[in-house]
Amino acid sequence: GAVVSQHPSRVICKSGTSVKIECRSLDFQATTMFWYRQFPKQSLMLMATSNEGSKATYEQGVEKDKFLINHASLTLSTLTVTSAHPEDSSFYICSASHRGSGLYEQYFGPGTRLTVT
Amino acid sequence: GESVGLHLPTLSVQEGDNSIINCAYSNSASDYFIWYKQESGKGPQFIIDIRSNMDKRQGQRVTVLLNKTVKHLSLQIAATQPGDSAVYFCAERGMKTSYDKVIFGPGTSLSVIP
Numbered sequence: 001g002a003v004v005s006q007h008p009s010r011v012i013c014k015s016g017t018s019v020k021i022e023c024r025s026l027d028f029q030a031t032t033m034f035w036y037r038q039f040p041k042q043s044l045m046l047m048a049t050s051n052e053g054s055k056a057t058y059e060q061g062v063e064k065d066k067f068l069i070n071h072a073s074l075t076l077s078t079l080t081v082t083s084a085h086p087e088d089s090s091f092y093i094c095s096a097s098h099r100g101s102g103l104y105e106q107y108f109g110p111g112t113r114l115t116v117t
Numbered sequence: 118g119e120s121v122g123l124h125l126p127t128l129s130v131q132e133g134d135n136s137i138i139n140c141a142y143s144n145s146a147s148d149y150f151i152w153y154k155q156e157s158g159k160g161p162q163f164i165i166d167i168r169s170n171m172d173k174r175q176g177q178r179v180t181v182l183l184n185k186t187v188k189h190l191s192l193q194i195a196a197t198q199p200g201d202s203a204v205y206f207c208a209e210r211g212m213k214t215s216y217d218k219v220i221f222g223p224g225t226s227l228s229v230i231p
């Protein structure tokens with residue numbers, strides 16, 4: 001149980017275009033999902049916290065107008081990278097929060113590799 | 118955004134030896150610590166966790182030690198195997214609410230020499 005999927009796994013887009021990444025909790029409902037970005041040989045950096053039915057909370061330094069997050073249902077959050085540039089090329093990973101045994105655990109998706117040409 | 122560290126330290130270990138990966142955490146209020154393994158091109162994979170009211174926890178071939186006094190975590194892998202080659206991250210978070218964030222440490226790249 002507690003599986004998180006991401007789609008697509010890889011995407012290549014041209015500079016200036018927008019790309020949408022989906023994060024789904026497959027067998028549980030997630031009130032809260034998180035989006036991370038990871039550059040090569042670096043750690044995962046939290047970008048934003050996504051709450052179902054409300055606006056996302058962005059970390060300092062992350063442009064909310066560039067990285068649009070929509071958490072439309074308890075099983076789906078989307079991250080849209082608008083007007084993508086080569087420096088946005090990165091590995092994007094989502095996670096979903098699930099309450100088990102009275103405490104909240106997080107389950108991570110497999111990641112989406114974005115390449116902007 | 119919140120992040121720690123820019124470049125991965127590396128650790129090379131002979132197959133069959135024990136590995137020890139260390140991590141310093143920043144938030145003394147964190148009540149839950151996790152070790153993740155990340156293979157190339159994949160998301161983080163849960164290895165073992167420990168709560169702040171414990172100082173040691175053992176799993177299969179892995180042991181996590183927590184020293185709250187100096188805010189230090191370590192992951193010990195017994196009889197390291199080639200399949201253990203990956204990047205290992207320590208992470209800290211709260212567990213009381215659904216929006217408690219997981220904050221990752223800088224990571225250590227483990228390379229197992231056959």
